[in-house]
Amino acid sequence: GKWVYTFGNGTAEGAAGMKNLLGGKGANLAEMAGLGLPVPPGFTISTEVCTYYYQNNRTYPKSLKPQVEAALEHVARIVGKQFGDKTDPLLVSVRSGARASMPGMMDTVLNLGLNDETVEALAKQSGDRRFAFDSYRRFITMYSNVVLDVGYHNFEELLDEHKDEHGYKLDTDLTADDWEKLIVRYKERVIRETGKPFPQDPHEQLWGAIGAVFGSWMNQRAITYRRLNGVPESWGTAVNVQAMVFGNLGETSATGVAFSRNPSTGERKLYGEFLINAQGEDVVAGIRTPQEITEEARIASGSDKPSLEKAMPEPFKELVKYYTKLEKHYRDMQDMEFTVERGRLWMLQTRNGKRTAKAALKIAVDLANEGVISRNEAVLRIEPASLDQLLHPTIDPKAERKLIATGLPASPGAAAGEIVFNSDEAELLKSQNRKVILVRVETSPEDIHGMHAAEGILTTRGGMTSHAAVVARGMGKPCVAGAGSIRVDYAAGTMTASGQVFKKGDVITIDGGTGHVLAGRVPMQEPALSDDFATLMTWADKVRKLKVRTNADTPNDAKVAVKFGAEGIGLCRTEHMFFEGDRIRAVREMILADDEQSRRNALAKLLPMQRGDFAQIFEVMKGKPVTIRLLDPPLHEFLPHTEQEIAEVAQAMGADARKLADRAKELAEFNPMLGFRGCRLAVVYPEIAEMQARAIFEAAVDAAKKTGEPVVPEVMVPLIATKAELDLVKARIDAMAQAVMKETGTKFKYQVGTMIELPRAALRAGEIAESAEFFSFGTNDLTQTTFGISRDDAASFLGTYTAKNIVPVDPFVSIDTEGVGELMKIATERGRAVREKLKAGICGEHGGDPASVMFCAKLGLDYVSCSPFRVPIARLAAAQAAL
Ligand code: PEP
Ligand code: MG
Numbered sequence: 001g002k003w004v005y006t007f008g009n010g011t012a013e014g015a016a017g018m019k020n021l022l023g024g025k026g027a028n029l030a031e032m033a034g035l036g037l038p039v040p041p042g043f044t045i046s047t048e049v050c051t052y053y054y055q056n057n058r059t060y061p062k063s064l065k066p067q068v069e070a071a072l073e074h075v076a077r078i079v080g081k082q083f084g085d086k087t088d089p090l091l092v093s094v095r096s097g098a099r100a101s102m103p104g105m106m107d108t109v110l111n112l113g114l115n116d117e118t119v120e121a122l123a124k125q126s127g128d129r130r131f132a133f134d135s136y137r138r139f140i141t142m143y144s145n146v147v148l149d150v151g152y153h154n155f156e157e158l159l160d161e162h163k164d165e166h167g168y169k170l171d172t173d174l175t176a177d178d179w180e181k182l183i184v185r186y187k188e189r190v191i192r193e194t195g196k197p198f199p200q201d202p203h204e205q206l207w208g209a210i211g212a213v214f215g216s217w218m219n220q221r222a223i224t225y226r227r228l229n230g231v232p233e234s235w236g237t238a239v240n241v242q243a244m245v246f247g248n249l250g251e252t253s254a255t256g257v258a259f260s261r262n263p264s265t266g267e268r269k270l271y272g273e274f275l276i277n278a279q280g281e282d283v284v285a286g287i288r289t290p291q292e293i294t295e296e297a298r299i300a301s302g303s304d305k306p307s308l309e310k311a312m313p314e315p316f317k318e319l320v321k322y323y324t325k326l327e328k329h330y331r332d333m334q335d336m337e338f339t340v341e342r343g344r345l346w347m348l349q350t351r352n353g354k355r356t357a358k359a360a361l362k363i364a365v366d367l368a369n370e371g372v373i374s375r376n377e378a379v380l381r382i383e384p385a386s387l388d389q390l391l392h393p394t395i396d397p398k399a400e401r402k403l404i405a406t407g408l409p410a411s412p413g414a415a416a417g418e419i420v421f422n423s424d425e426a427e428l429l430k431s432q433n434r435k436v437i438l439v440r441v442e443t444s445p446e447d448i449h450g451m452h453a454a455e456g457i458l459t460t461r462g463g464m465t466s467h468a469a470v471v472a473r474g475m476g477k478p479c480v481a482g483a484g485s486i487r488v489d490y491a492a493g494t495m496t497a498s499g500q501v502f503k504k505g506d507v508i509t510i511d512g513g514t515g516h517v518l519a520g521r522v523p524m525q526e527p528a529l530s531d532d533f534a535t536l537m538t539w540a541d542k543v544r545k546l547k548v549r550t551n552a553d554t555p556n557d558a559k560v561a562v563k564f565g566a567e568g569i570g571l572c573r574t575e576h577m578f579f580e581g582d583r584i585r586a587v588r589e590m591i592l593a594d595d596e597q598s599r600r601n602a603l604a605k606l607l608p609m610q611r612g613d614f615a616q617i618f619e620v621m622k623g624k625p626v627t628i629r630l631l632d633p634p635l636h637e638f639l640p641h642t643e644q645e646i647a648e649v650a651q652a653m654g655a656d657a658r659k660l661a662d663r664a665k666e667l668a669e670f671n672p673m674l675g676f677r678g679c680r681l682a683v684v685y686p687e688i689a690e691m692q693a694r695a696i697f698e699a700a701v702d703a704a705k706k707t708g709e710p711v712v713p714e715v716m717v718p719l720i721a722t723k724a725e726l727d728l729v730k731a732r733i734d735a736m737a738q739a740v741m742k743e744t745g746t747k748f749k750y751q752v753g754t755m756i757e758l759p760r761a762a763l764r765a766g767e768i769a770e771s772a773e774f775f776s777f778g779t780n781d782l783t784q785t786t787f788g789i790s791r792d793d794a795a796s797f798l799g800t801y802t803a804k805n806i807v808p809v810d811p812f813v814s815i816d817t818e819g820v821g822e823l824m825k826i827a828t829e830r831g832r833a834v835r836e837k838l839k840a841g842i843c844g845e846h847g848g849d850p851a852s853v854m855f856c857a858k859l860g861l862d863y864v865s866c867s868p869f870r871v872p873i874a875r876l877a878a879a880q881a882a883l
Contacts, residue, residue, distance in 0.1 A: 006041075023099055092243055110139065115200040126246075154189050158185050255337075263353050331373055333353045356473050365532045392527055396522070396524055404497040409513050410466075413478035414478055417507065419506050421438075425450075448471065497517065537876070541565070553573050567625075574628060588660075592659065614699035630693075631681055697713065700750070714752075716752075717754045719778075754776075765830040847874060
């Protein structure tokens with residue numbers, strides 16, 4: 001087999017389309033080399049080797065070695081240097097590169113090929129002895145840490161000792177001689193820790209590094225990252241070996257990252273950061289505060305350090321040329337890494353850049369308007385779930401703010417919470433339902449779980465491309481990075497800002513849109529949506545076939561949903577209105593009633609309230625379809641439970657506390673979710689269904705009069721298992737419709753349909769469709785009853801199920817297409833076989849989950865219905881399903 005692919009000197013064996021085989025980085029390096037961009041020559045060991053490695057007890061295929069040797073020879077020929085050469089040695093970097101980018105998750109070794117002899121050659125070659133020995137000590141520490149498992153702290157300890165002995169403060173105070181002496185100690189430490197000398201043979205070094213990169217695919221960080229981001233373990237990583245270029249060869253050298261458009265806002269402007277006299281990792285590590293790429297950005301930032309444009313005009317011009325070319329070629333915003341070695345620009349990486357949801361929208365819409373991509377492609381470019389980010393709250397502009405520090409606006413949105421200083425604690429507090437802001441000097445991949453748990457992230461060091469910034473943007477979490485005026489004292493558990501000391505547990509607010517850090521909890525406001533959002537949504541709406549409705553219980557919910565583009569209400573849960581104001585009192589009277597007459601009396605009190613609510617909802621919806629569901633939950637949910645509550649309620653109602661307690665006890669159930677609820681209430685107490693039907697029809701008549709638009713209410717019967725149940729309830733509803741028409745002297749249309757949320761109903765859908773004019777899949781209950789897993793008690797074990805891969809995702813979040821989905825398919829087919837035009841939709845929580853929306857589209861449902869804030873997500877997912 002072919003395991004190794006070379007690139008460089010204007011040609012490449014690989015290409016961008018070979019990501020599965022070469023990983024993202026390797027494929028794009030090959031593509032850039034093929035395009036004739038200045039890429040240091042190198043080669044990629046394919047992901048198939050990683051797969052082989054793990055399938056064969058961590059060994060390599062036999063033919064790998066000769067192929068690597070040949071590829072190394074190829075690189076050596078292009079750069080005119082030899083591995084281990086005593087006058088002009090070839091040095092390489094060894095990096096991981098999976099199909100999907102996993103920032104900072106796996107290991108990298110730079111300056112490989114240095115040893116006691118080649119370091120002297122590098123010193124001579126570069127004419128910079130300090131540079132050579134600095135590179136060597138960096139190599140020893142990196143290699144020891146990554147390959148030999150000798151932790152960084154070993155070397156930091158020795159470095160600190162040395163500094164103390166000589167009265168140095170900064171690393172830059174150390175001379176070539178200092179590094180040389182330290183290197184002796186470093187190597188002694190390696191012997192002490194491993195029992196073996198630091199490897200001097202560059203080939204041995206290379207195979208050690210390759211093994212470490214493949215090994216890092218299974219390190220804890222990588223495993224966690226994959227789990228959180230849904231990256232399959234089977235993909236494996238590639239290894240990229242590439243000739244070194246140096247950004248740390250003095251003041252005419254530099255290294256940086258650049259985005260072809262702004263990754264936070266999407267603005268069409270070259271954007272990025274660089275450091276003079278530094279190696280690549282220095283920029284991303286966020287240890288030094290970087291400089292701006294363009295002069296315009298420098299002025300805007302108020303920085304007094306020169307931009308790349310000013311400091312290195314020639315490399316800058318080239319960078320502009322290449323980024324334009326790359327963006328055109330890839331037809332997307334690019335995230336590039338580059339190095340300037342003594343005035344010469346090298347491109348080290350390009351990839352489609354990560355971006356905020358806001359930027360993603362702007363970039364997609366702009367690219368379509370620029371004619372680079374089609375409108376449909378623009379629609380496909382936006383991750384539906386990412387729209388959630390746009391719906392993040394921001395700080396109320398009218399709110400009073402106590403500004404305590406300013407950092408970089410690294411990831412938009414505002415968040416408030418208690419300060420925590422470490423990630424484990426963040427996770428712990430989150431598990432107690434507390435909201436926290438993770439405050440770190442800087443974050444590292446070890447902090448991923450803490451960042452996940454936190455509402456927002458604040459760092460005191462690092463730039464817009466620091467770990468914290470990149471990861472937070474990907475997660476859609478607010479982040480303020482590099483707030484340098486804040487002093488963090490981990491040991492004391494405090495941070496000092498503007499002369500004030502904040503302790504762990506104190507509340508702060510961060511604004512990731514402005515970089516502001518504020519004392520206390522500041523009021524927030526709901527987000528305003530951009531023009532780009534509206535534009536993309538109209539493009540999406542043009543192609544989608546699935547309609548999107550909303551689950552709304554109140555006129556206000558309905559208003560919000562219509563603003564987000566809801567085309568109707570798919571589920572109005574009437575019971576939620578029973579808790580408003582003092583209605584609960586009438587509800588309780590109804591429940592406590594001893595006979596039908598007193599129950600009807602209590603219901604009579606509820607009638608006008610329900611009618612009023614429905615009328616308002618119909619008015620808001622202006623003739624759009626509205627599905628109203630009859631009372632569904634078990635009655636005990638409306639009664640007080642503790643003795644004290646019962647006493648209070650009894651007194652307030654003027655009822656007998658004993659009677660109330662008895663009734664509550666009587667209604668208590670072992671399995672309320674499978675108990676006296678849904679249509680069973682209407683079967684036993686038809687007068688409840690009658691009252692609700694009357695309220696619905698009278699409201700429809702009122703609203704139609706008021707708005708001039710005919711209202712066609714859809715009355716929905718929940719939780720049926722049999723046709724007979726539906727028929728019984730439907731007869732009452734139909735009779736009530738006739739009565740209201742007669743009383744009001746009007747004619748109106750209406751529909752009676754049912755929820756399909758029990759397996760039996762799905763199976764018997766054919767006969768049920770004889771009576772039902774529409775189906776709405778209640779996938780919350782259908783999931784519960786198909787799995788036999790209680791909706792309310794699943795949390796304690798479902799996490800283990802997903803962790804152990806028994807179910808790929810929580811089936812209450814994303815439809816279990818195989819089981820629950822199969823029932824939906826059967827029900828739709830059987831229903832439509834009887835009633836060809838049967839309208840079918842979904843109103844469980846899954847209606848706002850993009851994967852579930854895709855599934856519903858495939859099933860040929862007419863609509864999905866979801867909570868108001870997820871309506872845009874569903875619209876976009878529905879459009880993508882149609883493309
Ligand atoms: C459902 O079961 O999916 C549904 C929408 O109804 P509820 O969540 O109110 O039981
Ligand atoms: Mg239900």
